[in-house]
Amino acid sequence: MFGWATDVGVDLGTATVLVYVKGKGVVLCEPSVVAMHRDTRQVLAIGEEARRMLGRTPGNIVAIRPLREGVIADYDVTEAMLKAFLRRVSGPRLLARPRMVICIPANVTTVEKRAVMEAAIEAGARTVTMVEEPLAAALGAGLDITQPAGHMVIDIGGGTTDVAVLSLGGVVLSESIRIGGDKFDEAIVRYMKMKYNLLIGERTAEEVKITVGSAGCDSRNESIEVRGRDLMSGLPKTVTITSAEVREAVSELVTSLCDTIKAVLEATPPELSADIQERGIVMTGGGAMLHGLDQVIAQETGVPAYLADDPVSCVARGTGRVLEEFEVEDNHLVVLRKLM
Incomplete structure (x- = not known):
């Protein structure tokens, strides 16, 4: 535990949630994944523990990502995930409801902003200030x-x-x-289907992207064995994919x-x-x-x-700079305007 957090910054990402606690830095970095019972919707695991279940759950358990393309796709699950992460950094009970700076993508709709704010309030935040991700990223990068x-x-x-x-x-x-990164993974999954009739999962595609992935014609020329299910026979199958093939898969993106x-x-x-x-x-x-x-x-x-x-942590560190260096007002305005 990190004591009672009174000011926190949250990078509520599609793939990862990072939490910055004022005076302590980034104290939490967990995948945005929740495992829950399919029928009762009881939450069973959150974060890294839930990510390990992706594609490996029995029929009565489902591992889902409550955020899609930068916005909330499942409000209740997002609220539960945020509440669990806040408890990890603040203690078992949110005795002191923290002030929160939370990041949102540029050009999101008013409805999407409201969903983020309400989820944060329901998760335990006392006040919420939303900052556009490019601003937070710039601050986190030291600009x-x-x-x-x-x-x-x-x-x-x-x-x-x-x-x-x-x-x-x-x-x-x-x-x-x-x-974003998820689209790159999906492109690799499609490529494996079309070229090799091989069905692979999200985690395997991500591993391929990280290990041998490449965006341009550079000196990277590596290969990796990929295991999946043959769509023709239905049996397990292993193929080797190279950096050049990954470049081809993600070229349109x-x-x-x-x-x-x-x-x-x-x-x-x-x-x-x-x-x-x-x-x-x-x-x-x-x-x-x-x-x-x-x-x-x-x-x-x-x-x-x-x-x-x-x-990876630039946006979270940017929220930290807002918390550390500037007073956070109880409104939704871009707090960086106070720098003027």
Whole structure:
């Protein structure tokens, strides 16, 4: 336990939930997975324990991800998951209901914002302030976005990618697309079906992406044995897949991602474009760690691109900077406006 948390920052991600406690840093990083009884909907496991059950549960138990493409897909399960994580960092009873800064994707709807806020309140938060993920990612990456200078941040999460240009403590323009690490995994699953008639699970696809995955034609040329079920015979089967095949599997998604980045750059005011050209594009989020993706973006846009330090925890650390350095108001406004 970490004592009674009075201020917490939450990166409520499609694939992973990270919790930052004021004065302590990131104290929790768990998969956004919940295992529950199919009929009674009783929660049986949450986080890493539930993730190990994905694809391996008996008929009466189901392991689900309550968030899809950056937004809440199952409100009750999301609330239960948040409550469990808050208890882990605050103690068995939420005697002191914490103030919470929670991140949301750029350009989400009012309904989606309200669902996040209500889930956080029901989970035990006293007050909730929502901050757009690109802002938090920029802060977590150590950027000084309070000055009149342009910065571009690309936050590639499990369900969404946020592309934003920031200046003077706010978002100048942004775009959010439903492409992330999960889409890369799904593309690998489809590729294995089409080419090898092999059915594999999400966890296997993720392992392939991490171990031999590549976004561009670079020097990575590795291979891995993949086990699954043959769709023709129904029997177990093993095939070998290479980095080049993974590049082929995810190529359409990488192209769509680059097109979105170029569209944002084309709409950026010229003075800010010059700043971005000088400073480069900062990439955060777990999906940004796909091997060679930074090189592909740099080649396609003509702007240098680089990974932030510890890209997975950037958004959570950004909420921490809000908690540590600025007073969090009891409203939904972007608190970074106070920097002015």
